[in-house]
Amino acid sequence: MIRVKINGAEQEVPVRTIAELLAARGIDPDARFLAVAVNGAVVRRAEWRAKTLSPGDEVEIVRPLQGG
Amino acid sequence: MTDPLIIAGTTLNSRLIVGTARYPNQQVMLDSLEASGAEIVTASIRRISLEGYSESLVDLLGGRYRLLPNTSGCATVRDAILTAELAREALETNWIKLELIGDRELLYPDVEQLVQAADELVRRGFVVLPYCNEDPVTCQKLADVGCAAVMPLGSLIGSGMGIANPAAIELICARSPVPVVLDAGIGTASDAAMAMELGCDAVMVDTAIAQAHDPRRMAAAMRAAVTAGRLARLAGRIPKRRFAEPSSPQLGLVGS
Numbered sequence: 309m310i311r312v313k314i315n316g317a318e319q320e321v322p323v324r325t326i327a328e329l330l331a332a333r334g335i336d337p338d339a340r341f342l343a344v345a346v347n348g349a350v351v352r353r354a355e356w357r358a359k360t361l362s363p364g365d366e367v368e369i370v371r372p373l374q375g376g
Numbered sequence: 377m378t379d380p381l382i383i384a385g386t387t388l389n390s391r392l393i394v395g396t397a398r399y400p401n402q403q404v405m406l407d408s409l410e411a412s413g414a415e416i417v418t419a420s421i422r423r424i425s426l427e428g429y430s431e432s433l434v435d436l437l438g439g440r441y442r443l444l445p446n447t448s449g450c451a452t453v454r455d456a457i458l459t460a461e462l463a464r465e466a467l468e469t470n471w472i473k474l475e476l477i478g479d480r481e482l483l484y485p486d487v488e489q490l491v492q493a494a495d496e497l498v499r500r501g502f503v504v505l506p507y508c509n510e511d512p513v514t515c516q517k518l519a520d521v522g523c524a525a526v527m528p529l530g531s532l533i534g535s536g537m538g539i540a541n542p543a544a545i546e547l548i549c550a551r552s553p554v555p556v557v558l559d560a561g562i563g564t565a566s567d568a569a570m571a572m573e574l575g576c577d578a579v580m581v582d583t584a585i586a587q588a589h590d591p592r593r594m595a596a597a598m599r600a601a602v603t604a605g606r607l608a609r610l611a612g613r614i615p616k617r618r619f620a621e622p623s624s625p626q627l628g629l630v631g632s
Contacts, residue, residue, distance in 0.1 A: 341435075350465050372433050372467055374395075374433060376418055
């Protein structure tokens, strides 16, 4: 288990890669129209299965929403 | 009569850009977007809710529209750039509507940071459309750093106050080397027509449509207004005169 911040909320997660993190949340890692950043840098989807998280990492998972 | 709008080399037949926020429900939004004739619609980039996510805006819009992501809510260069990068990744587009606000109540742009962020985003290969204040100096700076258009506000976002400073908008349009899109504060159709008559190349509307009593009908009205205003602009209006000038001939008057 590692402690990371996801979308502003600290939590313990039993996973290591971004793909695993998404899957654990019921999100298909191959879904389009999704983007992820770790510590202020975008991680491209091609790297979601390879990129591992470290304790203290801050993760942003975003998608398009209604907006003006 | 073709009169296409060209932004960053992309040809658009609609001069009305519409937002996707604040509609009473999704069906009304879809109907309104259709009635507007818009080709570009805007979207925000937000954190996924941690319970997983339901049907996305993109799925709903079904490939019919070009989605223009915005950096709404960002107040720092760092956040705006990160949001833009995430938007590029999520929506597979390098177009970004850059919003960098300096006041959460007024939602007025922070000009200093806006120009800085625009400059950096252009360097990173984005097509930047910045929401900005209605000031010719700022608009020139944004064009100078490479923005594809400028989007001066008519009045406060969502206020429906129309075009508060028409003289400034007219000056911006006269001098701008890039397309001018009036963005924010439009309240009704005549505001949109006025923007086009002042020389704007396009108009962006969200609240005025979404929160109208009949959004679909207002979207249709905006479409007509943008077309009318543009035609009037191209037609070349008569000057304003301080005296009357009779329209009918003055000779052969009965009883003369």
